[in-house]
Structures are given as C-alpha cells and as structure tokens.
Amino acid sequence: QVQVVESGGGLVQAGGSLRLSCTASTRASGRPFSTFTMGWFRQAPGKEREFVASILTTGTRTGYADSVKGRFTISRDNAKNTVSLQMNNLKPEDTAVYYCNAKYGSTWSTNWGQGTRVTVSS
Numbered sequence: 001q002v003q004v005v006e007s008g009g010g011l012v013q014a015g016g017s018l019r020l021s022c023t024a025s026t027r028a029s030g031r032p033f034s035t036f037t038m039g040w041f042r043q044a045p046g047k048e049r050e051f052v053a054s055i056l057t058t059g060t061r062t063g064y065a066d067s068v069k070g071r072f073t074i075s076r077d078n079a080k081n082t083v084s085l086q087m088n089n090l091k092p093e094d095t096a097v098y099y100c101n102a103k104y105g106s107t108w109s110t111n112w113g114q115g116t117r118v119t120v121s122s
Helices: none
Strands: 003-007 010-013 018-025 037-043 050-055 062-064 072-077 082-087 096-104 116-121
Touching: 003 096, 018 037, 018 096, 018 116, 037 072, 037 082, 050 072, 050 082, 062 072
Parallel strands: 010 116
Antiparallel strands: 003 018, 018 082, 037 050, 037 096, 050 062, 072 082, 096 116
C-alpha cells in the first residue's frame, strides 16, 4: 500500500497557474518510491474520476490526457518521495479535486488520498 498526501490546490483565475504536490509513503508496501509509476487524476463535480498525467519510475517518460497536454507538466523527485503537477493556462473546466496515485505493475492503487481542490474562475 502507498499512502499519499496532496497539497497545493486553491482558487485561481482562468489563465493562471498552480503547482500541486504529492508526498508518498511506500513503507507499507516494502518497495521504494522509485519503483512506482505515479499519476495525477481529477474528479470534477458530478463527473467520474479521470486520468490527468503519469510519470514512469525514473521520470524519463510521461503521459497526459489530451485535455491538459501542453499546459500541465508532471515531475517527480525520487529522493524526496514527491510528485508534482505544474498547471499553466488553467481553464474553468480544470476545476476539480485532484488526486495523486501510485502504480506498481499494471494496476493503480485503490488507496486514494483526500485530494486537493482546484477551482478556476472565469
């Protein structure tokens, strides 16, 4: 199991930027943070949770949802057990609760954190 704590959300005007952070504890899993693919997901009001971005173990490969490509950048620091999401040119449709998650193998963890709320005003 991986425990995560997200932070950095807030209220921002359209066109603005926010940087989300996630600190992960992998102690219970018995594996180091660097062995997990990390990802960000979001859930907008009345909608299902959706994938936003992911980053492989060494940070050499990333993936993004089409809706955020070119605006969001995911990064990680394996020495600090953290993963970040830099969000630029935010749009009202980016309003959601953002969640961090970890994947070992092919399955994302079912253990979600509390998330961090992002609200983008028009």
